[in-house]
Amino acid sequence: MFQSGGEVDFVAISRAAINALSDEQGATDLALKLDYNIAHLLVDEFQDTNATQKELIELLTTGWEANGQRTLFCVGDPMQSIYRFRKADVSLFLQASTHGIGHLPLKALKLSRNNRSHPKIVGWINEHFAHIFPQQDNTLEAAIQYRHFIATRGAVDDEGVHVHPLVVQNDEESALANAYEARYVAELIDQEQRQNPQQSIAVLVRSRTHLHDLVSEIRRNYPQLKFQAVEIEALHTRQTVQDALSLTRAMLHRADRVHWLNILRAPWCGLTLEDLHALCAHDHQATIWQLMHACEGLSEDGNMRLQHVAAILAQAFAHQGRMPLRRWIESTWLQLGGGNTLISAGDNRDVQAFFDLVEKLANGHALDFVQLESAMQKLYAEPDITGSEQLQFLTIHKSKGLEFDCVILPALNRKPRHPDSPLMLWEEVQADGKTQLLAAPYSKNKRSDAPNIYDYIKQLEATRANNETTRLLYVAATRTIRKLHLVATVKRKDNDEITPVKQSLLELLWPGVHQFFATAQARPLLNNGTSTLAEFTPQLMRLAKLSVPHLLQATQPIKTSVNPTHVKTAEQDMTQDALAADKGTLAHLYLELISNTGLAKWSTERIATCKPAMEQWLQQQGHHHAVSIIAAEDVIALLHTTMASKDGQWVLQERENATSELSIATIAELQVRKKVIDRTFVENNVRWIVDYKSEPMSAAASHDELLLRAEAYRAQLESYATLFTHEAYPIKKAVLFLTLGKLVTID
Structure with missing residues (x-):
């Protein structure tokens, strides 16, 4: 199937690697060769491996002796295992540290030095996460016990963790509460940047949608905050x-x-x-x-x-x-x-x-x-390359492995979308010394309220997900070097009770931060329940000046017409320059069609059959019928000459990487400039850029005359060449004169 489609996925690649190392008879020749060549194996981020990857490691180390000269080194932090959605299984880390991998026993080395964060940050994380994490490791539930760390950095004046409790009334709309928090966070970022313009700041969230309000607020009211957001804005x-x-x-x-x-x-x-x-x-x-x-x-x-x-x-x-x-x-x-x-x-x-x-x-x-x-919905806006690297918006998953002077964690009281119940759940269990598959389908109409196998597996998966959420919060908190800001908006209930949203990150932090929210004053967000029309009317954005043709500046209503342009009589026809330009455009259109569909498919007879379509197109540009007939004949003559010439055939011939009428937009001085390259391709490791010219020329023109005419287009071709400077190929620029079918190269 993969061969027929010319595609492959990661699962197929993984299985192919395993099949290459092992078959029904045992180790393959490739495995034996690798066994002879490989003496040391290092596996990084081992806490996020899956069962297939573990199997690959076992095959690579088949035949290794425990006390031999070869070494297997697996590095990872189980408290940072956050990729269950990629089938990562942190229990494999626990099993390896206790029982080894395959037949190889492993010695567990526990590191306790934190070289990133300052003492107050490390101390706060040690104090609070020791209670947030499970109290002991559990391979079945993918539970990891907290491991304490010691700060190696010295103390600084402004280090520490800051809790920002935003309390609103229970009847406030969630959208207003989210907008209020976005304004608060934008002001917090602005304040941090003014205090220390050189520091790096990261705003980390659990879900991309948790940043939408903040991005909108900054674009609307804080344009001075230049940021980079990777795969955040849809x-x-x-x-x-x-x-x-x-x-x-x-x-x-x-x-x-x-x-x-x-x-x-x-x-x-x-x-x-x-x-x-x-x-x-x-x-x-x-x-x-x-x-x-x-x-x-x-x-x-x-x-x-x-x-x-x-x-x-x-x-x-x-x-x-x-x-x-x-x-x-x-x-x-x-x-x-x-x-x-x-x-x-x-x-x-x-x-x-x-x-x-x-x-x-x-x-x-x-x-x-x-x-x-x-x-x-699946595409994201490109990050602004002019935005400051000092301010970045990321999901927590994207931030893994990075560090910042200041980290802000907003939207702590929000949770991601509730997952749907899958049609089937399964779990691998150990029975009689063998791995068995336990599977259960989803049942919409259960015959009793008693839990079944599906309920058991679903609850087990929920427990594992909750344990990973704890690790996700830990990853977010440990990205900071000096400052950590925790921001959450909580509604105060009518009975004056304040509780976090279930399954939110704030719920995990609640035992250590609830006192900040209990003493915070609720802030009204509505303006007496009324709003003006102006508040609901978006600001009108319009171009300051429109390029309106003179004939369109009259104030009379537009007359409905099948033909959008004013058709002139033969005597009033457009200038010769306009007609020549339209003939050149038409020739370009057909040369693109010919090169895209294949030169061999276009005979002189086929081109002749296109004459009515050419005439119609020219009339649509505003030319009189009689003028269009003659102009179409001129275009056909250009095409015949070009296709019959050796140079024309060489330029138009099919190539795997050839492109006609390549349109590239660039920005210069805040203006979009669009450049259209008539024909470009790579031939013998040389990038060719060819510009078509349909101007009338004498058949007796010498090569020097053609070279002089081509020289007039040097600046245009060189501007095209700058678009390909990122390539390793040398560049050749040339003009193809269609009336003669001659290609002239500009050195």
Whole structure:
């Protein structure tokens, strides 16, 4: 199955390694060879190994003698085993330390020096976690007893653990309480940075969702706090991506009223709520696209903005189905000014990731929006590379192995989503000296209330999960060098009782911190139960200046027309420069199609059959019918010449890593610059960058004349070359003159 799909997973790799070392007859030839070569084996992070990995270690050490010259060294801290979701089993560590691995006995070495944290931190952790951890090791329940440590660092003035009890009334909404805590933590971060700008600060949480309110608060009210967040912000939560998604949905479904209103509210249009109401409040049946062509009552500014967007969308609809979906949507987004709405390089990477996903899912078939939004849930916004490394937002799992001067643990009174009951549970048990499998299916309708095997295994798994949660909290607390801030929001009940949420990290800490919450004053969050409309209205973000063509600046409503552009008579046709540019664009489109589908599939006869489509495309650009006929013939001549030439065939030939019309967006001076490379490929370990030029040229032009003409495009080609400097290949730049089928290289 893996061979047919050309794919493999980690389980298959692990099993392949084991099968390579052992078969039905015992050790394989490979195992014997490795046994001869390997004298010392070091296994790091041993507390997070699984049964398959332990089996691999046993096979690698088969035949080793306990008192021989070979050594097996397993390093790990069982109190930091937090990867049960990857099938890690901390009980294997306990078994190895007591019984060894395979036939090899192991000597347990217990380390007690803490070289990271200052004395007050180590002392507080020793005092509190000795009571939080189980009182003894238990392999069945994956329970680990706490091991005390001794600080080796000296004391400093501002070290220590700080508890921040945030108490609110019981009737406060959870969303308001979370927002209140986010503001508090943002202020705490700002205070820490002002006190010591050089220190490293980490905000660690149990679940990514526990950071959403904080990230929103900082972006809204604390822009001076520059942070890096790794796999924290879901891609679909970024405003630039939401706008691109709305544009995609609106262009593919003209009756999608919500997303149409969103693209008119987006920064590239920026209609006010009053203008949106004037546009669509009187008619709930017509589509927004229809209303845009017969609107009245808009402000002068709103009418100009609406005309700007309508003209671009009308032109885009005229090209619908004539180019790949990704290019169709992205080019419309760029024409609207989507690139100008990006603030950071991270915004650019995020929106490009969205368009990449659209291209992947719409490859040869209609785009499924359910599939698109489901895939977006699994993607995360890129961390801001301009953000400060001094401030990082991480999940506790991502922070393992790292250290920071100051650690803040917010959302301690929140818990992750409750897991569903699996259809089947199983457990390996020892019986008669052998490992037996104990399995039980889920039963929705039990015949009695008595616990069954499924209940037993489920309870055992819950106990193991709770023990790992304790270790997760320990990992979070031990990331700090000097300062640890514990932040939690708790509701005071009507009877004045304060208790933590079940299964939260605060519940584990409660015996040692409850006194801080008991004496804290509850803070009202609501403003007398009333809010103004302004509090619910998002701030309108809009481009300061729109590039509105002169003909679109009149205030009359837009006339509905099948053809989005004004069709001219032959005498009023566009300038020769515009016509030449459109012929060049059309030639580029067909050269991309030819190179992508294979040069051998395109005969002169097949190209001739494309003439009606070429004429139609040229007319859609606003050219008269008679002009379009002649221009289409010119384009066909360019294609024939290029495909018949030796240079043209060499450039267009199929290569595994060749790309046509490669679009790359960069940011310079806070502006998005999009560069489109006509053709690029690697040939004989050389990166080629080829630019097509369709300008008229004499058939008698000498090589020196062509070289002089090509020299005019040196700066453009060199700017393209900078996009490939990360590669190890040397770069060659060239111009392919389509009218002659000649390739000229620029040194």
